[in-house]
Amino acid sequence: xxxxxxxxxxxxxxxxxxxxxxxxxxxxxxxxxxxxxxxxxxxxxxxxxxxxxxxxxxxxxxxxxxxxxxxxxxxxxxxxxxxxxxxxxxxxxxxxxxxxxxxxxxxxxxxxxxxxxxxxxxxxxxxxxxxxxxxxxxxxxxxxxxxxxxxxxxxxxxxxxxxxxxxxxxxxxxxxxxxxxxxxxxxxxxxxxxxxxxx
Amino acid sequence: xxxxxxxxxxxxxxxxxxxxxxxxxxxxxxxxxxxxxxxxxxxxxxxxxxxxxxxxxxxxxxxxxxxxxxxxxxxxxxxxxxxxxxxxxxxxxxxxxxxxxxxxxxxxxxxxxxxxxxxxxxxxxxxxxxxxxxxxxxxxxxxxxxxxxxxxxxxxxxxxxxxxxxxxxxxxxxxxxxxxxxxxxxxxxxxxxxxxxxxxxxxxxxxxxxxxxxxxxxxxxxxxxxxxxxxxxxxxxxxxxxxxxxxxxxxxx
Numbered sequence: 001x002x003x004x005x006x007x008x009x010x011x012x013x014x015x016x017x018x019x020x021x022x023x024x025x026x027x028x029x030x031x032x033x034x035x036x037x038x039x040x041x042x043x044x045x046x047x048x049x050x051x052x053x054x055x056x057x058x059x060x061x062x063x064x065x066x067x068x069x070x071x072x073x074x075x076x077x078x079x080x081x082x083x084x085x086x087x088x089x090x091x092x093x094x095x096x097x098x099x100x101x102x103x104x105x106x107x108x109x110x111x112x113x114x115x116x117x118x119x120x121x122x123x124x125x126x127x128x129x130x131x132x133x134x135x136x137x138x139x140x141x142x143x144x145x146x147x148x149x150x151x152x153x154x155x156x157x158x159x160x161x162x163x164x165x166x167x168x169x170x171x172x173x174x175x176x177x178x179x180x181x182x183x184x185x186x187x188x189x190x191x192x193x194x195x196x197x198x199x
Numbered sequence: 200x201x202x203x204x205x206x207x208x209x210x211x212x213x214x215x216x217x218x219x220x221x222x223x224x225x226x227x228x229x230x231x232x233x234x235x236x237x238x239x240x241x242x243x244x245x246x247x248x249x250x251x252x253x254x255x256x257x258x259x260x261x262x263x264x265x266x267x268x269x270x271x272x273x274x275x276x277x278x279x280x281x282x283x284x285x286x287x288x289x290x291x292x293x294x295x296x297x298x299x300x301x302x303x304x305x306x307x308x309x310x311x312x313x314x315x316x317x318x319x320x321x322x323x324x325x326x327x328x329x330x331x332x333x334x335x336x337x338x339x340x341x342x343x344x345x346x347x348x349x350x351x352x353x354x355x356x357x358x359x360x361x362x363x364x365x366x367x368x369x370x371x372x373x374x375x376x377x378x379x380x381x382x383x384x385x386x387x388x389x390x391x392x393x394x395x396x397x398x399x400x401x402x403x404x405x406x407x408x409x410x411x412x413x414x415x416x417x418x419x420x421x422x423x424x425x426x427x428x429x430x431x432x433x434x435x436x437x438x439x440x441x442x443x444x445x446x447x448x449x450x451x452x
Contacts, residue, residue, distance in 0.1 A: 009447075010446075010447035011447040011448065011449050039441060041441070041443060043443060043446060050446050052443060052446055052447055054441065054443065056441060065320065065321075065322035065323070067272075068272040068273065068320065069272070069273055069274070069275065069317075069320050069321070070269060070273055071265070071266040071267075071268065071269050071273040071275040071276040071279070072262070072265035072266060072268050072269060073268045073269045074265075089262075089265060089268075090258075090259065090262075090265075091257050091258065091259045091262045091263060091265045091266060092257050092258020092259045093253075093256075093257045093258075093266070093275065094206035094207065094256075094257075094258075095273075095275055095317075095321075097204070097206045098204045098206055098207055098321050098323065098324060098327075098436065099320060099321045099322055099323060100322075100323050101322050101323035101438070101439060102323070102441075103202055103323070103438050103441075107206060107258055109258075115258070116258025116259055117258055117259060177445070179444050179445055181441060181442070182439070182442065185322055187322065193443075193445075194447075195445040195446065195447045195448060196445070196447070196448040197448075
């Protein structure tokens with residue numbers, strides 16, 4: 001079974017926001033809406049301060065709180081793990097937005113394509129599906145890969161099938177130590193952060 | 200990095216404030232004043248106004264009926280179905296109090312329970328996801344509804360129910376505040392205990408001899424509870440933010 005996931009190498013990310021711009025350009029999101037953001041985080045206190053750039057967005061959770069709370073079933077989860085929103089079903093109540101622990105959801109009246117409904121990162125699902133239909137491999141072939149991953153100047157972002165032990169992301173996870181954001185919540189996010197080589 | 204949610208504003212807060220008070224009034228009516236149509240009508244009007252306020256907040260108002268699609272996992276859908284029961288039983292109770300008023304009261308209790316679970320299911324917001332929030336929402340509804348009922352009657356049974364509801368609310372608030380402390384709730388929490396509980400209880404006690412004091416007690420209890428819920432929905436709803444359990448190790452080790 002395929003299970004798409006994103007891997008961000010925190011050692012490589014330089015916070016250039018190219019992924020953010022690529023996402024906005026690809027998905028035509030309005031001002032103020034960033035499906036792919038890069039946080040500039042400072043940790044510690046002077047003089048022991050460290051800085052990290054952290055790409056965030058929808059984590060396409062195994063147990064997405066947004067899906068469970070959605071009263072209209074607009075938010076669904078595909079067999080390959082991608083969490084989707086049916087814009088024609090969504091009532092724009094924003095319950096999903098307040099339920100999401102990752103601040104990944106938006107609702108904007110300025111969104112020309114999706115006004116007043118919930119929106120978020122889709123892992124560029126249209127590119128994945130179209131690419132698969134052409135026999136391409138998401139995460140390897142750019143045409144079938146999310147725009148943010150394609151645009152990353154430092155190769156910090158990777159995309160692939162974590163259920164395939166030979167995939168690019170599975171190899172990265174095997175070769176490096178990693179964590180997921182707020183694992184204690186039990187949401188099972190499918191966005192992995194690499195922070196060091198494997199022991 | 201913590202982020203105050205702005206998706207649910209005063210309109211959503213009104214649903215919890217008016218819906219809770221209306222549901223509590225329905226329960227108080229069934230317990231202490233089973234023959235009156237006026238409090239039942241007011242209870243239904245409050246719940247309807249709260250739901251109407253939420254309707255004004257949703258992005259696609261003409262699709263509002265889609266709220267009924269997901270009773271399997273969504274407490275918002277369940278609240279909507281329970282609201283239908285509440286309105287049906289409540290309307291019937293105005294014509295035939297027995298057996299419909301007790302049924303309306305049960306539906307009202309289920310309604311405030313759903314409201315508590317709506318907040319509880321908001322995983323990203325620590326002030327809402329605390330399990331203690333469910334009892335807090337139920338007890339505030341009961342107390343505020345009982346306070347409203349004192350405007351219709353000041354009988355001993357109703358005064359006793361009011362006092363019991365206030366104590367329950369104070370206990371629920373204390374448990375909640377311990378589990379999910381929030382600076383935004385400090386002032387309304389203090390007011391809830393001092394004005395909405397102690398002062399209101401004193402006035403309710405005086406109401407046994409001076410009936411005019413009872414509605415004032417109800418007003419204090421109502422105002423304190425409404426302020427707390429308004430702050431809970433609009434001021435204390437911070438997303439937990441992001442955290443890095445590990446920092447990137449750059450260069451050689």
